[in-house]
Amino acid sequence: MSSVLPPTYDRVGRHGLSPDVTHDETARFNFLTNLNVHIGQKIFPGTKLAFESRVAPAFDKAHGRALRDQCEVRDAMKCDPLYQFWAATRRSTMEMRQQSGRHVVLRQLGKMSAKAAALNAGKNTLVLDPRVTPPDYLAQVDNHWMPGSYYSEATPGDVLSGAAYEAGLFVTTAGSMSARGDGAGRALVRYLAEKFPDFKPRRILDLGAGVGVNTLPIVQAFPDAEVVAVDAAAPTLRYAHARSQAMGYGNVQFIQASADDLPFPANSFDWIQTTMFWHETSVATVRAGLKKIHEMLRPGGLTLHIEQPNFAADTPLWDRFTRDWDAWFNNEPFWRKLHMMNVFDEMAAAGFGRDRLFDGATEADIEPGMYQDWASTLSRHKPELKRADDAANDGARKGEFWYLFGAWK
Numbered sequence: 001m002s003s004v005l006p007p008t009y010d011r012v013g014r015h016g017l018s019p020d021v022t023h024d025e026t027a028r029f030n031f032l033t034n035l036n037v038h039i040g041q042k043i044f045p046g047t048k049l050a051f052e053s054r055v056a057p058a059f060d061k062a063h064g065r066a067l068r069d070q071c072e073v074r075d076a077m078k079c080d081p082l083y084q085f086w087a088a089t090r091r092s093t094m095e096m097r098q099q100s101g102r103h104v105v106l107r108q109l110g111k112m113s114a115k116a117a118a119l120n121a122g123k124n125t126l127v128l129d130p131r132v133t134p135p136d137y138l139a140q141v142d143n144h145w146m147p148g149s150y151y152s153e154a155t156p157g158d159v160l161s162g163a164a165y166e167a168g169l170f171v172t173t174a175g176s177m178s179a180r181g182d183g184a185g186r187a188l189v190r191y192l193a194e195k196f197p198d199f200k201p202r203r204i205l206d207l208g209a210g211v212g213v214n215t216l217p218i219v220q221a222f223p224d225a226e227v228v229a230v231d232a233a234a235p236t237l238r239y240a241h242a243r244s245q246a247m248g249y250g251n252v253q254f255i256q257a258s259a260d261d262l263p264f265p266a267n268s269f270d271w272i273q274t275t276m277f278w279h280e281t282s283v284a285t286v287r288a289g290l291k292k293i294h295e296m297l298r299p300g301g302l303t304l305h306i307e308q309p310n311f312a313a314d315t316p317l318w319d320r321f322t323r324d325w326d327a328w329f330n331n332e333p334f335w336r337k338l339h340m341m342n343v344f345d346e347m348a349a350a351g352f353g354r355d356r357l358f359d360g361a362t363e364a365d366i367e368p369g370m371y372q373d374w375a376s377t378l379s380r381h382k383p384e385l386k387r388a389d390d391a392a393n394d395g396a397r398k399g400e401f402w403y404l405f406g407a408w409k
């Protein structure tokens with residue numbers, strides 16, 4: 001790990017719908033990004049040392065046995081001062097990221113929403129459906145401390161949620177998802193080109209597409225395909241569609257629908273993608289969604305999912321604790337349950353043949369000058385990723401980052 005500082009906020013890839021960002025706002029984003037990187041690179045490794053050298057031995061001594069699970073680790077670590085410092089600061093940087101992104105957008109919301117409305121006007125590529133109500137896990141949770149999550153508005157018809165999400169993303173990723181935050185989509189396209197070069201999908205669905213950052217590399221890579229991006233949140237979709245129009249991508253349709261009730265017939269897509277989506281849903285949505293994906297795929301079609309890997313039998317206790325941390329302290333309630341599921345069993349139950357399932361890993365695709373080093377610290381699932389990566393790439397990759405699982409129908 002190098003100690004090179006992260007790139008500055010002025011490296012964020014701007015587009016026609018980007019908010020104006022003042023000197024002071026830029027300085028705030030830079031401060032938060034550097035604080036985030038500092039506690040991740042310099043303080044977080046110390047918490048593991050604290051666990052191994054004082055917290056776990058003290059627990060052994062007091063209880064006459066070793067720690068059994070990550071809940072016990074969480075409770076034991078709560079009393080450790082270095083851990084308290086790291087955890088409180090990490091949570092605060094996330095809260096400040098959300099507030100800072102929101103602040104930048106709120107002070108120019110009218111102008112941004114009007115610009116988006118002009119870009120969206122008269123386009124049949126944006127289909128909003130007021131009958132779609134956000135599922136409880138969106139309506140009742142401020143996901144990763146984002147006030148109002150992805151769906152709420154400050155004024156009717158605005159773009160607040162989507163715009164604030166994109167404005168603050170850089171604080172968390174420190175540029176390691178590339179200038180436009182689309183590193184996962186780019187990695188996905190590269191993975192397909194390397195693994196399945198003959199795969200030429202004609203109709204593609206990106207489910208839970210958010211502001212579309214990772215949809216657009218797919219649109220770019222498959223210019224002749226019809227791409228449909230679905231999300232449950234209208235303000236996010238308004239922003240996503242206007243953003244794609246501002247960037248010159250006309251050939252992608254944004255549709256408001258919930259994964260629990262998708263309005264597409266059987267055999268209607270060649271490729272169905274989700275990227276960092278399932279961990280913000282629920283067991284019921286994973287099950288219903290995978291079943292529907294199996295139904296919507298054409299025979300010979302592919303489904304791929306970039307997601308947190310499940311725990312493996314040999315995932316170390318410390319890694320289980322640090323990976324579940326977000327469920328307890330970062331408002332990601334389903335994060336922990338997803339770790340404990342077995343997505344292969346779920347895919348099989350949804351109708352996919354066991355012999356058609358696979359998993360793997362792919363490197364983040366980041367342009368030069370951005371922050372490769374941070375990419376490898378963003379995901380805290382090294383053991384599982386390493387195994388999947390070795391299996392998929394004979395251990396050849398160095399900067400492994402994205403875990404994915406999938407199946408052919």
Ligand SMILES: C[S@@+](CC[C@H](N)C(=O)[O-])C[C@H]1O[C@@H](n2cnc3c(N)ncnc32)[C@H](O)[C@@H]1O
Binds near residue numbers: 138212230
């Ligand atoms: C973490 S974001 C991921 C966005 C995007 N895939 C990306 O790579 O940036 C999760 C998205 O899923 C959407 N979402 C959550 N539950 C949903 C559901 N049941 N149906 C459709 N979208 C949903 C949220 O509104 C949010 O935009």
